Amino acid sequence: MASSSSTNNSTGTHTTAWDKSSLPDQIETFDDYKRLYALSVDDPNQFWKMAAQRLDWYQFPTKIKNTEFDCRTKRGVEIKWFEDGLINVCYNCIDRHIEKDPKAAEKTAIIFEPDTPTETHHRITYGELLLSVKKFANVLKKHGIKKGDRVTIYMPMVVETCIALLACARIGAIHSVVFGGFSANSVAERISDCESSIVITSDFGVRGGKCIPLKSKIDQAVAMPQCTTVKTVLVFQRNYGLENIKDDCSGQRSSLEWTDGRDFWVHEELKAVDDNCPPEPMNAEDPLFILYTSGSTGKPKGILHTTGGYLTYVSLTFKYVFAYEPGEVYMCTADVGWITGHSYVVYGPLSNQAITVVFEGIPTYPDVSRCWNIVDKHKINIFYTAPTAIRSLMAHNDSFVTRTSRQSLRLLGTVGEPINPEAWRWYHEVVGGGRCSIVDTWWQTETGGFMITPIPNLWGLEGGSATLPFFGIQTQIVDKESHLPLDPPSKGELCIRDSWPGQARSLYRNHKRFVEVYFEPYPGYYFSGDGCEIKENGYHWITGRVDDVLVISGHNIGTAEVESALVQHSGVSEAAVVGYPDRVKNQGMYCFVTLKDNVEPVEELRKDLTKTVRDIIGAHVFPDIIHFAPNLPKTRSGKIMRRILRKIVEPDIHNLGDTSTLNDPAVVDELIKTSPRTK
Ligand code: ATP
Ligand code: MG
Numbered sequence: 312m313a314s315s316s317s318t319n320n321s322t323g324t325h326t327t328a329w330d331k332s333s334l335p336d337q338i339e340t341f342d343d344y345k346r347l348y349a350l351s352v353d354d355p356n357q358f359w360k361m362a363a364q365r366l367d368w369y370q371f372p373t374k375i376k377n378t379e380f381d382c383r384t385k386r387g388v389e390i391k392w393f394e395d396g397l398i399n400v401c402y403n404c405i406d407r408h409i410e411k412d413p414k415a416a417e418k419t420a421i422i423f424e425p426d427t428p429t430e431t432h433h434r435i436t437y438g439e440l441l442l443s444v445k446k447f448a449n450v451l452k453k454h455g456i457k458k459g460d461r462v463t464i465y466m467p468m469v470v471e472t473c474i475a476l477l478a479c480a481r482i483g484a485i486h487s488v489v490f491g492g493f494s495a496n497s498v499a500e501r502i503s504d505c506e507s508s509i510v511i512t513s514d515f516g517v518r519g520g521k522c523i524p525l526k527s528k529i530d531q532a533v534a535m536p537q538c539t540t541v542k543t544v545l546v547f548q549r550n551y552g553l554e555n556i557k558d559d560c561s562g563q564r565s566s567l568e569w570t571d572g573r574d575f576w577v578h579e580e581l582k583a584v585d586d587n588c589p590p591e592p593m594n595a596e597d598p599l600f601i602l603y604t605s606g607s608t609g610k611p612k613g614i615l616h617t618t619g620g621y622l623t624y625v626s627l628t629f630k631y632v633f634a635y636e637p638g639e640v641y642m643c644t645a646d647v648g649w650i651t652g653h654s655y656v657v658y659g660p661l662s663n664q665a666i667t668v669v670f671e672g673i674p675t676y677p678d679v680s681r682c683w684n685i686v687d688k689h690k691i692n693i694f695y696t697a698p699t700a701i702r703s704l705m706a707h708n709d710s711f712v713t714r715t716s717r718q719s720l721r722l723l724g725t726v727g728e729p730i731n732p733e734a735w736r737w738y739h740e741v742v743g744g745g746r747c748s749i750v751d752t753w754w755q756t757e758t759g760g761f762m763i764t765p766i767p768n769l770w771g772l773e774g775g776s777a778t779l780p781f782f783g784i785q786t787q788i789v790d791k792e793s794h795l796p797l798d799p800p801s802k803g804e805l806c807i808r809d810s811w812p813g814q815a816r817s818l819y820r821n822h823k824r825f826v827e828v829y830f831e832p833y834p835g836y837y838f839s840g841d842g843c844e845i846k847e848n849g850y851h852w853i854t855g856r857v858d859d860v861l862v863i864s865g866h867n868i869g870t871a872e873v874e875s876a877l878v879q880h881s882g883v884s885e886a887a888v889v890g891y892p893d894r895v896k897n898q899g900m901y902c903f904v905t906l907k908d909n910v911e912p913v914e915e916l917r918k919d920l921t922k923t924v925r926d927i928i929g930a931h932v933f934p935d936i937i938h939f940a941p942n943l944p945k946t947r948s949g950k951i952m953r954r955i956l957r958k959i960v961e962p963d964i965h966n967l968g969d970t971s972t973l974n975d976p977a978v979v980d981e982l983i984k985t986s987p988r989t990k
Pocket of ligand 2: 604608755840
């Protein structure tokens with residue numbers, strides 16, 4: 312394959328002096344950051360050309376950036392990067408490492424850590440991964456899948472899931488991964504939205520010691536009237552340590568329903584295919600995948616990402632933000648069913664020839680030491696997770712953490728929600744022993760990769776701030792009322808001024824909605840939907856979704872701020888704050904509070920919490936209702952669904968909206984039963 316001549320970064324050596332014709336291997340100083348940031352904004356064509364040179368292209372693009380953000384122009388919103396380039400994502404994640412250095416075939420690509428710690432883990436080398444991907448790609452081809460076809464993937468968090476993604480990328484099929492926890496109905500909707508003719512699944516998955524039937528969910532989904540396109544279902548067998556699983560998984564397998572001519576075991580299909588499968592040269596703007604958002608704020612949107620710009624962006628952000636060095640072991644706890652899994656379990660790490668851990672289980676099984684035991688077991692250097700996991704782990708005794716070594720850790724990361732300073736400190740001090748820097752990465756399914764994030768050790772951190780924008784990202788605070796752009800320091804709605812290569816190009820077959828949601832609210836800008844404050848030092852503080860700001864007696868109060876104050880109280884594990892209509896004050900403040908293990912929900916505690924909030928934020932902030940709730944409604948990726956809480960307290964319980972992405976619908980019923988607003 313023709314490679315761009317100036318690619319020089321695959322050796323992993325530090326190149327402190329930057330020769331201006333290619334990007335440095337790592338960002339070493341704050342001055343380097345500032346210099347490169349200025350270049351990325353002043354001359355995006357030059358900056359992103361150098362970033363694209365980190366990849367191997369069949370045909371290096373002559374055109375770099377061709378984008379229009381303004382919905383009012385004749386052209387309208389259109390985003391194209393590297394538009395005449397030809398590239399294959401799978402080739403860049405596997406083959407090229409081995410072609411450059413045959414020894415890479417023997418090096419570990421993926422460490423698989425199964426749900427039950429006593430099951431044996433596996434190490435998959437780049438050579439083994441390549442062979443598995445080629446063979447599985449041939450199975451897809453045998454079943455008629457070709458470039459541009461949509462493939463729905465409904466799998467547990469296992470290596471085979473990564474193989475399925477990479478196999479699609481290899482032959483140019485568009486994958487649509489649906490998280491394995493979703494109901495048959497949610498899967499059916501997502502299959503029909505993108506009209507997949509094929510579904511890849513597993514007989515079952517195992518999570519937290521429980522057997523999750525996947526194939527039978529697909530049977531139900533495909534039988535639903537809206538699901539008319541599926542011709543083939545490919546079924547992987549989960550083969551590890553079944554004897555340890557409490558539920559009778561093997562019984563499940565023997566009782567699976569099977570539709571001849573539609574359902575195929577992958578292990579049988581693999582016997583009949585060739586080892587050889589050349590990667591398909593793809594146009595940089597050909598679609599790579601569709602992924603539905605988590606649905607925290609409404610019905611999930613089918614986000615469309617393309618090939619060349621996406622890989623350029625996730626590859627560079629992974630390298631710089633984790634300051635990844637060859638041989639380091641990296642673990643991200645996100646499921647591949649979310650964007651974090653796509654960008655930072657699979658494509659970012661593998662395109663950098665990293666060692667990435669695929670963890671099948673959950674952080675609390677068999678106990679809350681699990682993550683730290685895994686860190687010790689595989690000598691993990693970089694650990695990336697979500698605030699929801701951190702908060703659930705810190706609700707327990709610190710000894711679950713401190714009894715482990717964690718000496719291998721170099722860097723910690725977080726994503727998904729604002730991290731309250733209390734959780735940040737616990738992560739930093741207890742988990743990281745005060746030694747490890749933390750990257751608090753703000754980004755979205757729509758952005759493809761990190762947008763606002765520290766780069767380790769280049770500038771000081773403030774717990775709860777994602778700090779500064781990544782290269783090429785021009786943030787802009789806009790005032791909600793006047794729609795005017797505000798110069799920092801300022802607080803308002805977070806927009807982005809110009810395009811970056813990793814951004815979504817559209818919603819699948821619905822460009823109109825794409826423009827409406829992201830480009831019409833503030834013409835000329837990409838609108839994130841999040842609130843943000845930029846302080847004097849330029850640091851960005853995400854204040855939560857813009858819908859989550861309360862206006863009480865003329866004061867604007869970010870719910871994230873109040874939540875963060877509540878969880879500073881030693882008895883509180885988690886809090887969610889929403890407003891309800893109040894004739895006098897405009898809105899009243901309703902706080903759902905989850906207490907830590909062994910803390911009693913007594914009246915005295917209510918007073919104490921009110922005092923905590925007023926002491927921390929100010930006397931103008933007064934929680935009107937404090938509702939002790941053992942559980943909060945969350946999306947399957949662990950985000951609190953405040954829009955449902957808002958409906959409960961309004962109260963408007965007959966219009967809860969789309970609840971398909973809820974993790975446990977029973978939680979909502981319980982809150983409705985116990986809320987003083989619904990009585
Ligand atoms: P939907 O768009 O369907 O409502 P969603 O926004 O939850 O779903 P994602 O794309 O998974 O779907 O989440 C992106 C959002 O997560 C961001 O807009 C932001 O609100 C939040 N977020 C992510 N990372 C951070 C972070 N580091 N700090 C604060 N908030 C974050
Ligand atoms: Mg969103």
